[in-house]
Amino acid sequence: MTPLTWTILAMAAVTFGVRLWGLLLPGAQLRGYGRRFLDAVPVAVFAALVAGGLPGTDATDGAWRLAAAAVTVVVARTRGLAAGLLLGLGVYLTARALGWA
Numbered sequence: 001m002t003p004l005t006w007t008i009l010a011m012a013a014v015t016f017g018v019r020l021w022g023l024l025l026p027g028a029q030l031r032g033y034g035r036r037f038l039d040a041v042p043v044a045v046f047a048a049l050v051a052g053g054l055p056g057t058d059a060t061d062g063a064w065r066l067a068a069a070a071v072t073v074v075v076a077r078t079r080g081l082a083a084g085l086l087l088g089l090g091v092y093l094t095a096r097a098l099g100w101a
Contacts, residue, residue: 015045064101068092 018041068091076084095101 011045015041061101064092064095068095 068088071091072084072088074084075087092101
């Protein structure tokens with residue numbers, strides 16, 4: 001297997017392992033900080049994946065990637081992660097289609 005495959009598998013194991021561990025605690029009801037922590041794990045893993053690709057191939061492309069990431073963050077916080085991802089991707093793909101990035 002390639003290093004990328006191992007990385008993806010390790011991230012999946014951490015993401016789902018932490019969530020499963022929290023759900024399997026005998027008789028424990030997660031509330032407050034514990035629940036917020038487990039809910040943030042998938043977003044944190046996604047952010048780690050995205051951050052590696054932000055610099056881009058040149059300054060213009062990098063600027064559009066950062067703009068798309070900013071749109072993703074703002075929309076994800078207000079409308080949800082799926083909407084943020086779709087809009088952020090839309091911003092970047094539109095910039096590429098128009099030859100700006």
